[in-house]
Amino acid sequence: TMMMLATTLVLASLALGKSDPLYRIFPQRTSEEAAVIEWGHSAIISALDGAVANFGPQTSQGANFEVETAPVLANPIDGVGRWKKSNDDETLSDFDQEYPGKLKNAAAVEGNMVIMTDAAGLSGVTMARIAKESGAAALMVVNTDQNAGDFIYSLEAESEEEAKYAEENIDIPIVMVSLQAGNVITTAMATDASDPNEINRGAGLPDRVRLYAGGDRPFFEDAVSKTPVVYLIHNMLTSEECDALIGMAEGKYDRVDDTTGINNYLDNTMASTEANGEPTAVNVDRVTLWKGGIAGKVIKDVDERISQVTGFPPEHFSDFQMNKHVKGSAHLPHFDVNEANGVMATITLFLNDVEDGDGGELFYPNPLDGGTPVIVRPRKGLAVVHHNTDENYVFDKSTINEELVVTGSSTVKYVAKKYVYLNPQPNAMRVVLPLIALPFGGKLPGIFSTLYIALIDKFGVETGVTYFQKVIVMLPVFLLLVLASAVSDAVQKKLKEGKDGKKKETNEKTTKKTKK
DSSP states (O other), X not given: OHHHHHHHHHHHHHTTOTTOTTOEXXXXXXGGGEEEEEEEOSSSEEEEEEEXXXXXXXXXXXXXXXXXXXXXXXXXXXXXXXXXXXOOOTTSOHHXXXXXXXXXXXXXXXXXXXXXXXXXXXXXXXXXXXXXHTTOSEEEEEOOOTTOTTOOOOOOOXXXXXXXXXXXXXXXXXXXXXXXXXXXXXXXXXXXXXXXXHHHTTTTXXXXXXXXXXXXXXXXXXXXXXXXXXXXXXXXXXXXXXXHHHXXXXXXXXXXXXXXXXXXXXXXXXXXXXXXXXXXXXXXXXXXXXXXXXXXXXXXXXXXXXXXXXXXXXXXXOOEEEEEEEEEEEEEEEOOOOTTSOEEEEEEEXXXXXXXXXXXXXXXXXXXXXXXXXXXXXXXXXEEEEESBOTTSOBOGGGOEEEOOBOOTTOOEEEEEEEEEXXXXXXXXXXXXXXXXXXXXXXXXXXXXXXXXXXXHHHOHHHHHHHHHHHHHHHHHHHHHHHHHHHHHHHHHHHHHHHHHHHHXXXXXXXXXXXO
16 A cells, blocks of 8 residues: 555665654663753652763763752853853864853852853863863753754764863763753742842752762653654663563454444544555554553552653553554554544553564654654653644644554564543543453453444444443442342242251151151
């Protein structure tokens, strides 16, 4: 088909690698370069993600550092100021010419973390040199690109001279944060009554911050800042949690058939929109694990972490939709919509690594941010979040997405999806259905999906969903009544048998006496 042909062209282009100008390929960041800037106390802790610079001793230490100190705004904030950008002495190298000297407030910076913007266009090593020679214990560089959203990257040496200088002299942590993160930390302590001029001089900064290596903590990587919003969360799941989810679904999968024209609203499997009755989900095996409010520790821990990191309330979460892809599997371009339960966002979690070149990438072909299409390669524990609606909860057509065909001969890709609904899920969905699915390892008997679809077809979405929830809530009561009736019948039968037995015994004794 034309869709599969387009997928083949994308996969062929991926062979060009990260430098391919046709696509933005993620992930680009690694755990080794992740840093966290944190402040507050045990009750309320705020934190920002940072990217560690790729020069100096930090690289060999693997971002293995920890600093606790006060944050101070650089003066001038970009390290240069309006009047002087560089040294005009032509006998100096380009690197030395660019260096403007210590900060004006070097005394205040001494022993603290200095915050500087990249607005003057200085190289990362030059900014590090300014911070180091001003006595800073660490440097936070704010990416001031207005179009970058939350995008950050590792600063690098731009010449051999810079690399040599950094290796010999830069022994303090250097991290970059986004413009949004910079605004957050500089206004952390501000109130409505705060003087903006004082805020600009650092009055809104927290008293102390902790800067440390990200390690295995979740951290963000921005892919598309708007239309649609797409971002990655590294380390969302541990390796053990990924394996546990795969194990829970094993032996419960069914092959997706979306060519029937029927929407399976409960499992978020919508009818194919492909022409000529062809499937959208090609050779995909799927099962929804109905665990809800009775989930065990693994799923409870994962749901809690997802909620803490993303800010989405867990009451709005679907249960995990588990998907298994083998060679030839693909999910062609589609929207994540559910007429019976509006889907605000989709969280895709990769449960295993897929080798580059073996396919299975998550593909966003139509971002409207002015950039090229986005490709995310499967990495174990990585989450990809995209918003299906805009800030006014209006459906966003740019959210069309695709899972590219798996091409590796022995490749298996496991993906867990969690849908974030516009409305909180009622107890019928979060408690009753998981209880019904419990004897089947979390797999709900198909009769319930059939009933859900039938009620919606007959009464419409709103009324059909309401009737289904009422039926589901009443079902346990009905089953208890049936059970109670069965128990009552059994007891009465036992009592009757007992009475009949005693009567028979009495009759036998009477007969014996008569014979005598």
